[in-house]
Amino acid sequence: MTVVLYDSAVSGNCYKVRLLFALLGVEYERRELSVVDKSNREEELGDLNPGLRVPTVVLDDGRPLGESGAILWYFADETQFVPPDPFERAKVLQWMFFEQYSHEPFIAVARHWVLHDMAPSDEALEEKRRGGYVALDALERGLSDGRGFLAGEFSIADIALYAYTHVAHEGGFDLSGYPRIQAWIERVAAQPGYVPIEA
Amino acid sequence: MTVVLYDSAVSGNCYKVRLLFALLGVEYERRELSVVDKSNREEELGDLNPGLRVPTVVLDDGRPLGESGAILWYFADETQFVPPDPFERAKVLQWMFFEQYSHEPFIAVARHWVLHDMAPSDEALEEKRRGGYVALDALERGLSDGRGFLAGEFSIADIALYAYTHVAHEGGFDLSGYPRIQAWIERVAAQPGYVPIEA
Known part of the structure; x- marks a missing residue:
C-alpha cells in the first residue's frame, strides 16, 4: 500500500x-x-x-x-525539517498553532471567498482582511531578528505559514509593506525539491 | 527565576x-x-x-x-502526558489542532460573548452555536471506539479539549445528547492533581 x-x-x-x-x-x-x-x-x-x-x-x-x-x-519529525532541541520544537509548534488560529481563518478564508465568489458580504470580507493584516504584522515581527526562517533553520513552521501567505494576494492582501515576509517567501521557494501550489 | x-x-x-x-x-x-x-x-x-x-x-x-x-x-513531552509512539504523538497533535481550529473558535467564543455580554448579534451567536455542535459531534465520534481518552492514555489532547468543553454550558451548549463526552469529562476531572478552572 x-x-x-x-x-x-x-x-x-x-x-x-x-x-x-x-x-x-x-x-x-x-x-x-x-x-x-x-x-x-x-x-x-x-x-x-x-x-x-x-x-x-x-x-x-x-x-x-x-x-x-x-x-x-x-x-x-526526525528529519531536518523539525529541529531536535526541545525549545525550538516548541517554537515550531507555536508558529503552527498561530497559523491555524490567527492566520488561516482570515487569510485563507478571504482567499477562498474571493476565488469562489462566496463572501457573505463586503463587511465580512473586510473583517477577514483586517484580521489577516494583524496576522501578517505578527509574521513580519516574527521574522525581525535577522533570522531567515521562523524557528532556526527552515522547518515545517515555514511550510505551514508559507502555504497561505504566498497566495495572500489572491484574497486581496497587499504584501508590499512586508519586506521581511517577501524575502522569506523567496527563501522558502528556493528550497531544493520545492513544488508550487498548482503542481 | x-x-x-x-x-x-x-x-x-x-x-x-x-x-x-x-x-x-x-x-x-x-x-x-x-x-x-x-x-x-x-x-x-x-x-x-x-x-x-x-x-x-x-x-x-x-x-x-x-x-x-x-x-x-x-x-x-517526555512525561506520561505525551505518548512515546510517533503515530500516537501525531494523534495527540491532531486533536490539539482540531481544538484550535474547529472547536475553540465556536465554543470558546460563544462562552466569551455570553459571559461578557459581547455577542454582536443573535444571528452571530447562533452561528457560533451551530459550529460548536459540529465540533461536539466530532468529539463524541472521537470517543466512540470504547477508549477512555482521545489518544490512548490520558494526554495533553484531553487537557486541550476538556478546557472549553467542560464549561460549554456557560456559552449555552447542552451536552445532554453527548453521553461519551459527559463520561470523559468525569474521567478528566478524576485525574490525580486535577484543579478546576476557577482555582
Missing part, C-alpha cells in the same frame, strides 16, 4: 502536505475532494477523520491521520 | 496550562491580563509573543513561548 492523501488542489492546508512530501520524496496517491461542495465528506472521511476535513492521509499501514499540522509533524 | 504565566483566570486556553502545571507540579507565577480590554497587550507581550495572546509563558531561563498547544507540548 502507498500513502493516500485526501486532497484539494486549491487548498493551502493540503499544499503544506504536498510540499513536505515533495521535499522528503514521499510517494503518495492523491484523491481530490471539493472544498466547495462538501456533501460527500461524511461518506469519504467519516471513518478516517472526525473533523471531516482535508488534508487527511491514510498511512501505508492503513492508519488515518488528519489536520495538516499533525500530518506535517508525523512525517517531518 | 521561576516560570511566569501571562494568564487570564477565565480563559480556557490559559486553564490548559494551569491544569498541566498542577498535574506536573510545576511552580509558576501568574500575571493576569484582561481578555476584554486588550489595550495593553503590545506593551505586556510585544517582546514575548508575536501573536500578543494569553497564555504566554516565560521559562525560568527567560525564554518566552506562546500558544497553549506549544506550551503544553514543551512541558509535557
